[in-house]
Amino acid sequence: MDSLNQFYSIIQNGLKAKRSIVSLRNSKLVWKLLNVLHREGYIRGLELKNNKINVWLKYKNDKPVINKIKRISRPSNRVYLSSNNISLYKRGVGIILLSTRNGIYSDIDARLQGLGGEILCQVF
Template identity: 45%
Template sequence: RTRVLDVLKAEGYIRDYSQVDYGNGKSEIEIELKYAEGGPVIREIMRVSKPGRRVYVSVKSIPQVANGLGISILSTPKGVMADHEAREQNVGGEVLCQIF
């Protein structure tokens, strides 16, 4: 559940996150958003793959988001990573979401 958040933190889109356990078997993840120049760093998050419609791409067809200003997050055989990492490691996978 937190692998996507690890990518968002590494890419500078969120400040931090923590898991809060309520002790009765329920827990939540608190996300501390990051702000720059008076506005949020994340302008839009678009879910790409959905349970009824999975979107898989090869390394050659990994989409660029907003001409490189945003990122795609992929689930690959080597783990969850940003689009530029997937290109560097020459792996494709399932496109989870796009952020810009």
């Protein structure tokens, strides 16, 4: 299982089980994705300890802030968007996480900076 699949499944399973904290194997890509989710308010916090990333999940009124993480781009089917087409793809729901030439960005930040890139996932 690649690090992105592990990231998606551990976060979603932790939310379904109403866990307050989950641990993931450290990877640069996963760390960057989690930093964007933290900055956008989807998780309470994160910490790197002993080559593990501890993630504090966020709940509002006993319901998870993240309802679903949907992987868009896959190794067998890469999906790319230009900065002009981000809002067309998003349709106003959740955020999109993009891998751009300058790093990992949310759809809003990428559009503001005029960056397109590979759509990693959509968070609802």
